[in-house]
Amino acid sequence: MPTNYDIRDEIREYWSLRAPTFDASPGHGIREGDEKQAWLNMLERQIGAPQGRTVLDLACGTGEISHLLHDYGLKVTGLDWSDAMLAIARQKAIDRNSGIRFITGDAENTREPDASYDLIVNRHLVWTLVDPQTAFRHWFALLKPGGSLLVIDGGFGGKNLLQRLLRWLSRPTGPQADPALMTLHENIRKRVYFNNGARAEQIVDMLKIAGFSDISVQTNLSEIKKAQAGHMGFIKGLERVVSYRYIIQAQKKPT
């Protein structure tokens, strides 16, 4: 293994291995019908009418959220550092004729121009950021004045007894349960900044330091969770409903 191979390479490699089966696992692929509608309702509540705004979907993976944002009416760029994930996202864009621009890059340093997006969205990225404070400062710079950030994430470790029990009972099966993959995941989880779980309060404090204001945290995601649970088995669905998940919205003040 080359000596400069680091945790970022491991994270990228892990997700590249997950790419082929990512959409098939409930809660990742967004099912048409009630689940997609629940996400669209959330967007309407959080960001209002699309009004032709531009959005950067950071760590877009297979492009599920990118396509949701596109279908909502936004002009979308999706960024990810895994070529395997991006290949699926790009094929989806061809199949759906969405014309979404998908680019390769690191969410902590995108190389996109400052003040170039009205919105930045990411789902399930923050918990594996290696240097979140630097990333948040960068996202603040990428937004136009008056722009907003939406962080959709969760403390996937689940702290209380019920959450832990349900997580154990609904532990992965299928391709995700591959022992090598699970070891890789565990080795990454232990070494990332939020190795104790990404709590919303901690992220809010860091967003303030990065310059964001008017920050709100939504932890009632019951419409989305219930719709997702409907596509899962009983135990996994229950685990989803009680899991700690949140959406943080933060603003860059207009000048």
Ligand SMILES: C[S@@+](CC[C@H](N)C(=O)[O-])C[C@H]1O[C@@H](n2cnc3c(N)ncnc32)[C@H](O)[C@@H]1O
């Ligand atoms: C759990 S998946 C989520 C994908 C997508 N956001 C979704 O919700 O469907 C995590 C994704 O984050 C990407 N990722 C993690 N850290 C990243 C970084 N620093 N820069 C770019 N992509 C990153 C991975 O390659 C993977 O595609």
